[in-house]
Amino acid sequence: MQEGIYVKFITEKGDILIKLTHDKTPATVGNFVALAEGTQKNNRKPLGEPYYNGLKFHRVIPDFMIQGGCPLGTGTGSPGYQFDDEFHPELKHDRPGVLSMANAGPGTNGSQFFITHVPTPWLDNKHTVFGHVIEGQDVVDAIKQNDLMRELQIIRVGEAAQKWDAVTAFEKFNAEKAQRIEAERRKAEEILKNETIGFDKTESGLFYKIEQKGNGKQVQAGKTVRVHYTGMLLDKTTIFDSSYKTQINLLNL
Structure with missing residues (x-):
């Protein structure tokens, strides 16, 4: 051997x-x-x-x-x-x-x-x-x-x-577990920093970016609106939630 x-x-x-x-x-x-x-x-x-x-x-x-x-x-x-x-x-x-x-x-x-x-x-x-x-x-x-x-x-x-x-x-x-946890935390922070360049941040910590401004009727505070969204991990391929998929499923019921 x-x-x-x-x-x-x-x-x-x-x-x-x-x-x-x-x-x-x-x-x-x-x-x-x-x-x-x-x-x-x-x-x-x-x-x-x-x-x-x-x-x-x-x-x-x-x-x-x-x-x-x-x-x-x-x-x-x-x-x-x-x-x-x-x-x-x-x-x-x-x-x-x-x-x-x-x-x-x-x-x-x-x-x-x-x-x-x-x-x-x-x-x-x-x-x-x-x-x-x-x-x-x-x-x-x-x-x-x-x-x-x-x-x-x-x-x-x-x-x-x-x-x-x-x-x-x-x-x-x-x-060495504590060191691995700290290394993963720093890695996540670096990824977040790179992925949010050009984004604005709310007081609650939410990052957002307006890619195209609309010219329609303005939304008033307190009003209920309907929006579409897609929730995706930072790998940009894994979708964990989507209103589009939900809408399609409802239409097919």
């Missing part, structure tokens, strides 16, 4: 060998490896006891994915904490055998994960990819709901992999 960090799933149907992307998603891999090795504090098992051993694949959707890592076996369990997404531009759901974090929305990662049967590109930037199958995709495809993960073995190949500390990588990521 090439240098790196791997996990071997020993299951009822056979073994699955996955190479983990600790170089690109160190926190996500750190959490997974630390849980697998029993070095990550959680509210389900004591330190020293491997978290994943004996759990089952509680959710299997044919031609989509297999999901595991829930301590309750229902999809509702967690290790007692959550952590942020860790997307990487080079890691996509672009093939069978992608290992990715299951979540209930942004920033809700815990211990649950899934492995894909097929490419699932609609999950990009919604679920953190942190590994891919290099041996045993046929086993992934053969797994049925409630099959057991008898044991997860972490395999470290090479000096760098041997020295890599999973707990430290995970804790560092969590400690």
Whole structure:
């Protein structure tokens, strides 16, 4: 095997060998490896006891994915904490055998994960990819709901992999959360500044720009008027509301 960090799933149907992307998603891999090795504090098992051993694949959707890592076996369990997404531009759901974090929305990662049967590109930037199958995709495809993960073995190949500390990588990521939030805030402010050049601002903080003045009857304060609008995100493609669409739907009733 090439240098790196791997996990071997020993299951009822056979073994699955996955190479983990600790170089690109160190926190996500750190959490997974630390849980697998029993070095990550959680509210389900004591330190020293491997978290994943004996759990089952509680959710299997044919031609989509297999999901595991829930301590309750229902999809509702967690290790007692959550952590942020860790997307990487080079890691996509672009093939069978992608290992990715299951979540209930942004920033809700815990211990649950899934492995894909097929490419699932609609999950990009919604679920953190942190590994891919290099041996045993046929086993992934053969797994049925409630099959057991008898044991997860972490395999470290090479000096760098041997020295890599999973707990430290995970804790560092969590400690930097405030910095990431501040960086996102500054980025949003810069985008808003650039997008509102030439706009006027009301006392309430609303930015507006009159692109073409009309010459019709003036609107009087306090009067009810009807206007059309389109609400769009700053990407200028995602429309979240539109009076035009509402009007069309009403006409088609």
